[in-house]
Amino acid sequence: MAMGLHNSDVKNPVLRWVDQRLPVITMMQKEYGTFPTPRNFNYFWNFGALAMINLVVMIATGIFLAMHYQPNTVMAFDSVERIMRDVNFGWLIRYIHMNGASMFFIVIYTHIWRGMYYGSYKAPRELLWMLGVTIFLLLMATAFMGYVLPWGQMSLWGAVVITNLFSAFPVVGDFIVTLLWGGFSVDNPTLNRFFALHYLMPFMIVGVVFLHIAALHITGSNNPLGVEPKGPQDTIPFHPYYTIKDTVGIVVYLMVFAVLVFFMPNYLGHPDNYIPANPLSTPAHIVPEWYFLPYYAILRAVPNKLGGVILMFASIMLWFALPWLDTSKVRSMKFRPVARFLFLLWCVSFATLMYCGGKPAEEPYVLISRLATVYYFAWFLVLLPLLGRLERPLPLPESISRAVLGIRALGAGPMPAGAAAKPMEKA
Amino acid sequence: MKRFLKIAALAGAVLVAAGPSGQAAGEARHARDGGFGFANLFGSFDRASAQRGLQVYKEVCSTCHSMNLLSYRNLTEIGLSETQVQGIAATFEVTDGPNDEGAMFQRPARLSDRFRRPHPNDAAARAANNGALPPDLSVMIKARHDGANYVYSLLTGYGQEPPPGMTIGDGMNYNPYYPGGQIAMGQVLNDDQIEYTDGTTASADQMARDVTTFLAWAAEPELEARRRMGIRVLIFLGIAGVLTYLVKKKIWADLKPA
Numbered sequence: 001m002a003m004g005l006h007n008s009d010v011k012n013p014v015l016r017w018v019d020q021r022l023p024v025i026t027m028m029q030k031e032y033g034t035f036p037t038p039r040n041f042n043y044f045w046n047f048g049a050l051a052m053i054n055l056v057v058m059i060a061t062g063i064f065l066a067m068h069y070q071p072n073t074v075m076a077f078d079s080v081e082r083i084m085r086d087v088n089f090g091w092l093i094r095y096i097h098m099n100g101a102s103m104f105f106i107v108i109y110t111h112i113w114r115g116m117y118y119g120s121y122k123a124p125r126e127l128l129w130m131l132g133v134t135i136f137l138l139l140m141a142t143a144f145m146g147y148v149l150p151w152g153q154m155s156l157w158g159a160v161v162i163t164n165l166f167s168a169f170p171v172v173g174d175f176i177v178t179l180l181w182g183g184f185s186v187d188n189p190t191l192n193r194f195f196a197l198h199y200l201m202p203f204m205i206v207g208v209v210f211l212h213i214a215a216l217h218i219t220g221s222n223n224p225l226g227v228e229p230k231g232p233q234d235t236i237p238f239h240p241y242y243t244i245k246d247t248v249g250i251v252v253y254l255m256v257f258a259v260l261v262f263f264m265p266n267y268l269g270h271p272d273n274y275i276p277a278n279p280l281s282t283p284a285h286i287v288p289e290w291y292f293l294p295y296y297a298i299l300r301a302v303p304n305k306l307g308g309v310i311l312m313f314a315s316i317m318l319w320f321a322l323p324w325l326d327t328s329k330v331r332s333m334k335f336r337p338v339a340r341f342l343f344l345l346w347c348v349s350f351a352t353l354m355y356c357g358g359k360p361a362e363e364p365y366v367l368i369s370r371l372a373t374v375y376y377f378a379w380f381l382v383l384l385p386l387l388g389r390l391e392r393p394l395p396l397p398e399s400i401s402r403a404v405l406g407i408r409a410l411g412a413g414p415m416p417a418g419a420a421a422k423p424m425e426k427a
Numbered sequence: 428m429k430r431f432l433k434i435a436a437l438a439g440a441v442l443v444a445a446g447p448s449g450q451a452a453g454e455a456r457h458a459r460d461g462g463f464g465f466a467n468l469f470g471s472f473d474r475a476s477a478q479r480g481l482q483v484y485k486e487v488c489s490t491c492h493s494m495n496l497l498s499y500r501n502l503t504e505i506g507l508s509e510t511q512v513q514g515i516a517a518t519f520e521v522t523d524g525p526n527d528e529g530a531m532f533q534r535p536a537r538l539s540d541r542f543r544r545p546h547p548n549d550a551a552a553r554a555a556n557n558g559a560l561p562p563d564l565s566v567m568i569k570a571r572h573d574g575a576n577y578v579y580s581l582l583t584g585y586g587q588e589p590p591p592g593m594t595i596g597d598g599m600n601y602n603p604y605y606p607g608g609q610i611a612m613g614q615v616l617n618d619d620q621i622e623y624t625d626g627t628t629a630s631a632d633q634m635a636r637d638v639t640t641f642l643a644w645a646a647e648p649e650l651e652a653r654r655r656m657g658i659r660v661l662i663f664l665g666i667a668g669v670l671t672y673l674v675k676k677k678i679w680a681d682l683k684p685a
């Protein structure tokens with residue numbers, strides 16, 4: 001081997017030549033082939049791969065939409081309908097992109113929920129988790145700006161409401177709002193910059209996803225038990241075990257996606273967005289997309305505008321601090337009966353906020369939102385820090401292989417060493 | 428597999444929780460079910476009804492409402508021949524130009540022309556309608572909650588007594604299906620107002636049904652192709668799902684303790 005060339009195992013001479021100079025094939029083999037992965041993932045561990053696919057789908061459909069879309073207030077609405085009518089399979093591309101945003105949030109919310117329930121944010125995965133929250137913030141910004149592009153009534157009025165929130169900040173507020181608008185109201189310059197940013201941000205997401213994955217491959221994955229793998233008997237190679245399991249998940253995901261796109265493409269949208277934007281006519285109820293409803297409910301639960309804005313932003317910013325707010329050493333809620341119950345209650349408060357966010361700001365919804373908001377924050381700021389000290393967790397299993405293979409093996413005496421090691425030989 | 432179903436159930440629950448909450452609370456009466464075939468999951472547009480609906484639009488609605496997103500050529504999709512559509516288009520005069528002398532001129536519409544608008548601009552439309560703007564009808568069915576049933580109910584919802592205590596404004600009409608109950612559009616469909624070319628009796632209800640079918644097609648011309656493709660995609664994914672699941676079970680089989 002010549003000096004400076006990578007020592008490649010690849011057989012094919014052409015690929016080998018490449019791999020010696022740029023070891024991408026070795027890297028893929030290491031990170032997605034033999035990568036040692038806990039053997040006990042459940043199907044919640046599919047959602048990272050699903051999010052990745054969803055991102056690719058959004059970028060692919062988005063680029064084709066951008067070829068026909070006109071970011072101009074006079075033409076935007078009609079240009080989207082032209083895509084639906086006059087572009088070959090334009091309706092398909094647009095409905096995939098539109099419902100793809102909803103699918104993205106379904107997938108990401110499940111992915112985040114998985115991380116919270118199984119304690120995936122705890123050491124040593126804090127940074128991995130924070131990169132994930134960053135992706136979520138970028139995703140929210142991207143989806144918000146995307147929703148403005150078709151320039152229907154909800155596009156315009158949603159943009160008016162959300163951009164106006166920034167004016168609540170003292171001193172810098174008005175400056176930020178003018179910057180967002182590019183003028184003195186939500187108008188053509190706003191649409192132009194939102195389009196530019198909507199095109200840019202998905203690629204920023206790609207960058208952060210890369211860091212997210214890089215960090216994952218340093219610490220390795222968490223698992224439903226929350227117990228680190230202790231040796232080769234606890235892990236299996238990523239390929240073929242998890243490549244095939246992810247494929248099963250992908251097919252199911254595509255089926256849900258297909259039902260939305262082909263049979264109920266406008267079910268999750270608001271009919272008002274098929275009314276062209278009109279600055280002179282305010283819709284009776286301005287409602288954001290379903291995935292923003294919990295935060296919208298928090299915003300409206302607070303009587304003071306600045307207070308509402310701060311709580312709304314804080315409701316997600318707190319996620320960054322989660323690794324330090326949770327003082328328990330035990331990761332998985334499986335072994336934390338009290339925390340598990342209170343966490344599921346937190347999920348109920350989240351769902352309640354989502355429900356109230358879609359309702360008009362009147363009683364009883366305001367009162368319910370307030371109660372749910374209090375619990376939302378109490379979980380992070382009071383219960384979680386205290387539970388780590390007060391709660392007695394259940395005994396943790398000795399190791400993953402013990403817990404997964406053990407029930408039968410335990411009864412039959414110590415597990416034969418070969419039983420778990422055998423599949424490794426296949427890899 | 429059980430966990431799997433749980434995930435699916437979770438996703439389903441999110442969809443159900445998220446959907447209807449997006450709809451604003453209605454102050455209007457709930458729309459009547461028009462029993463439209465295309466509203467069924469695998470339904471399609473009744474071509475004869477859509478063609479009659481076109482006639483209703485042409486002879487009644489088009490004096491006030493535009494349909495800017497449609498071109499005459501699109502009409503072949505509801506079962507009319509190209510010659511028939513050419514004939515329909517030719518009955519409308521549209522403005523073209525400028526010609527070699529730089530002047531605009533009138534000519535009969537062609538297949539490639541957009542539907543002729545009744546008013547040159549919104550201000551003119553308002554002026555002709557007591558200050559109210561008749562909205563464009565191209566995507567009307569998508570732009571209202573439960574669109575088809577709503578438009579059908581709206582068109583047949585006139586002539587009822589307003590609730591006591593409600594004062595109907597000048598030039599306004601009571602219609603319980605319209606949010607607020609008062610609409611600037613008067614009753615536009617009356618029994619035997621037009622004569623259907625296919626001999627169907629033109630009752631007000633029949634015309635409302637037909638024009639709604641036409642508008643539903645206009646709002647979602649891709650609906651039938653979409654559902655057809657959807658069925659194929661789901662069958663394909665169903666088979667792929669079973670196969671991958673079996674392969675997964677086979678691959679994972681050797682991980683079970685002996």
Ligand code: HEM
Binds near residue numbers: 097142199201205
């Ligand atoms: C993170 C990925 C993305 C998300 C979450 C997202 C989200 C959205 C949403 C919610 C809409 C409004 C859909 C509607 O109601 O019509 C939209 C529209 C649009 N997006 Fe994206 N998008 C993403 C990536 C992209 C990319 C990469 C591009 C361009 C290269 C793009 C181009 C467009 C265009 C042109 C529209 C306007 C057409 C339309 O409204 O259908 N998107 N996007």
